[in-house]
Amino acid sequence: MAYGTLIKTKSGKVFPIDCRDWQLLFESIPSELKKLSSDGWKIVIFTNQKGIQVAKVDRNEFKKKIEAIVAKLGVPVQAFVSVAGGRYRKPCIGMWEELKLRNDGVEIQEAESVFVGDAAGRHKTTIRSKKDHSFADRFFAANVGVPFKTPEEFFGKSKSEEPWGPPVFDPKHLFKDGIQLLEPEDAPLKSEKPEIIVMVGFPGSGKSTIAKWLAEQNGYKIINRDTLGTWQKCVATARSHLKNGDSLIIDNTSPDKESRQRYVDVAKELGIGCRCFVMNCDMEQAQHNIRFRVLTDNTAADISSMVLRIHKGKYVEPTVEEGFQQVVRVNFQPKFQIEEHEKLYKMYLID
Numbered sequence: 001m002a003y004g005t006l007i008k009t010k011s012g013k014v015f016p017i018d019c020r021d022w023q024l025l026f027e028s029i030p031s032e033l034k035k036l037s038s039d040g041w042k043i044v045i046f047t048n049q050k051g052i053q054v055a056k057v058d059r060n061e062f063k064k065k066i067e068a069i070v071a072k073l074g075v076p077v078q079a080f081v082s083v084a085g086g087r088y089r090k091p092c093i094g095m096w097e098e099l100k101l102r103n104d105g106v107e108i109q110e111a112e113s114v115f116v117g118d119a120a121g122r123h124k125t126t127i128r129s130k131k132d133h134s135f136a137d138r139f140f141a142a143n144v145g146v147p148f149k150t151p152e153e154f155f156g157k158s159k160s161e162e163p164w165g166p167p168v169f170d171p172k173h174l175f176k177d178g179i180q181l182l183e184p185e186d187a188p189l190k191s192e193k194p195e196i197i198v199m200v201g202f203p204g205s206g207k208s209t210i211a212k213w214l215a216e217q218n219g220y221k222i223i224n225r226d227t228l229g230t231w232q233k234c235v236a237t238a239r240s241h242l243k244n245g246d247s248l249i250i251d252n253t254s255p256d257k258e259s260r261q262r263y264v265d266v267a268k269e270l271g272i273g274c275r276c277f278v279m280n281c282d283m284e285q286a287q288h289n290i291r292f293r294v295l296t297d298n299t300a301a302d303i304s305s306m307v308l309r310i311h312k313g314k315y316v317e318p319t320v321e322e323g324f325q326q327v328v329r330v331n332f333q334p335k336f337q338i339e340e341h342e343k344l345y346k347m348y349l350i351d
C-alpha cells in the first residue's frame with residue numbers, strides 16, 4: 001500500500017488504477033490546510049508523474065484529478081507536476097526553481113517553510129508494513145533547504161519522528177580535506193618512461209576525468225572503446241601510439257582479467273611498464289555521477305542501473321599477479337570549473 005501525502009488509493013493498490021482511484025489520506029487534512037491558508041501560508045503541491053511521459057497516465061485525466069483534489073481540500077493551491085526525468089524530477093530541484101519564478105515576486109523563506117512528503121526513506125516498523133519506496137521527498141527538501149516532515153508527523157498522527165535512513169549515498173561525505181588522489185601516496189601520477197595505465201571502474205566512476213587530466217598535463221594518449229568501437233581497434237591504436245614513444249591511458253571499464261590482459265601483454269612485448277588505476281567509487285557514487293553528468297551535459301547518455309550491476313557481477317579485483325607493476329587506487333578528488341556544478345554535485349541526485 002502506498003502511503004501518500006494528501007491522498008491514498010481507494011483500491012488499496014500501490015499505483016492508482018485510474019484517476020478516480022483516490023481518497024484523502026486523513027479526513028482532517030482539509031480543515032488543517034484551511035487553517036494554514038487563513039493564517040497566510042501558501043500551499044504548493046510538487047509531484048513526480050513520470051507515468052505521464054511514458055503514457056501510463058493520461059495528462060488531461062491527471063489534470064482533472066489534481067483539480068478534484070484541490071476542490072476537496074477547499075484551499076487555493078499551486079501545483080507543479082514533473083512529467084519526465086531530468087532536473088524537474090524530485091529530488092532534483094527544478095520544480096522549486098519554477099516556483100521561485102512564479103511566486104508573484106514574493107521571496108520564499110525556505111527555513112520558515114515546511115515540505116511534507118511520503119517518499120521519506122522510512123523503515124518498516126510495527127505500524128508500517130513496508131519501508132518507503134524512495135527518499136525523493138526528504139532529499140528534495142534537503143536539496144532546497146526546507147525543513148521536512150512526513151504526513152504522519154505533520155498532520156499529528158505520529159508523536160515522534162518516524163525512523164528513516166540512512167541514505168544509500170551522501171555526496172557531501174566526499175568533500176573532506178586532505179584526501180590524496182592516489183594510494184599508495186607515493187605512486188606518481190605520471191611515469192618518466194613510456195607506460196600503459198589500465199583504468200578500472202564503473203561507468204561514471206570518473207575514469208575519463210582522470211584520463212583527461214593525464215592527457216592535458218602529461219601528454220598521455222587516451223584509448224577508449226566507446227570512441228574506437230572494438231577492443232581490437234583499441235589494441236591496434238595502442239600499439240601505434242606506443243611505437244611513437246607515447247604513454248597511454250586505457251579509459252575502459254575493464255572489470256575482468258581478460259580485458260586487462262590484452263594491454264599487459266602488449267606492454268610486455270614492447271618492454272614498457274604497465275600500471276592499473278582502480279577507481280575508488282562504489283555503485284551508488286557511480287549512479288550519482290551519471291545523474292550529475294546527464295544534468296550538466298545534454299549530450300551525455302543515461303546509463304541504467306542494470307549496466308552498473310553487470311559491471312559489478314563481472315568485477316575481479318586487479319592484482320600485480322596479472323602482470324601490473326603496481327595497482328593504484330584513485331580517490332575522488334572533487335574539481336569543478338563552475339560553481340553551480342559543485343552546488344549540484346553536493347545535492348542528493350539519486351533516491
Ligand SMILES: Nc1ncnc2c1ncn2[C@@H]1O[C@H](COP(=O)(O)OP(=O)(O)OP(=O)(O)O)[C@@H](O)[C@H]1O
Nearest residue numbers: 202203204205206207208209289292293333334335
Ligand atoms: N574529480 C571529479 N570532480 C568533479 N566531478 C567529477 C570528478 N570525477 C568525475 N566527475 C564527474 O562525474 C561524471 C562521470 O565522470 P566520467 O565521465 O569521468 O566517468 P567515466 O568513468 O569515464 O564514465 P564512463 O565509463 O561512462 O565513460 C562526470 O560528469 C564528471 O564530470
